[in-house]
Amino acid sequence: MALEKKYLEDSSLCKVTFSxxxxxxxxxxTVHLVGEFNDWDEKATPMKQLKDGSFSVTLDLERGREYxxxxxxxxxxxxxxxxxxxxxxxxxxxxxxxVVVV
Numbered sequence: 285m286a287l288e289k290k291y292l293e294d295s296s297l298c299k300v301t302f303s304x305x306x307x308x309x310x311x312x313x314t315v316h317l318v319g320e321f322n323d324w325d326e327k328a329t330p331m332k333q334l335k336d337g338s339f340s341v342t343l344d345l346e347r348g349r350e351y352x353x354x355x356x357x358x359x360x361x362x363x364x365x366x367x368x369x370x371x372x373x374x375x376x377x378x379x380x381x382x383v384v385v386v
Contacts (some may be wrong), residue, residue, distance in 0.1 A: 287367060287384055297344045298386040304355050304363065306337030312357045315339040319353025319381075326356055345386045352381040 288301040302317050309315055315331040321343060322328040331339035345351060352372050355363040364371070368382035 287365065287369070289384075289386060291347065296347050298347050299342055300345050300384060300386060301340060301342040302331070302353070302355075302365070302384075304331065304339045304357075304365075308355075308363055309333075309337065309339055309357060312339070314358055316356045316359075317341050317343075317353060318356050320351045321345060321353070326359065331355075345384070347386050350383050350385045352383050354381055 288303070290299040290301075292299065304315055315333075316326055317329040317331055318324055318326050329341060329343070331341040333339050339355075350369075353365070355365065357363055362379075364380060365382040369385040370383045371380040372383050373379075374381055
């Protein structure tokens with residue numbers, strides 16, 4: 285898992301690539317990126333499976349903000365990005381969300 289950030293010159297946006305490794309995804313058929321940037325819509329941001337078995341997606345996010353997010357594997361297993369910039373306790377109080385700072 286990794287977060288790759290590419291800050292665009294003369295832009296208020298940052299291209300952020302979210303990746304979930306094959307080891308974490310295991311035999312997943314689908315992985316979705318779910319977070320504040322898509323109103324926690326579990327179907328809005330599907331990730332593409334790469335040849336090596338990992339999953340990836342790139343989003344343009346507004347700079348100067350923090351976004352909470354998680355990965356949803358096969359519509360039932362939630363996974364954090366353990367290389368996130370930081371973590372935040374969910375409002376449910378039972379787990380943390382990953383946080384990307386751009």
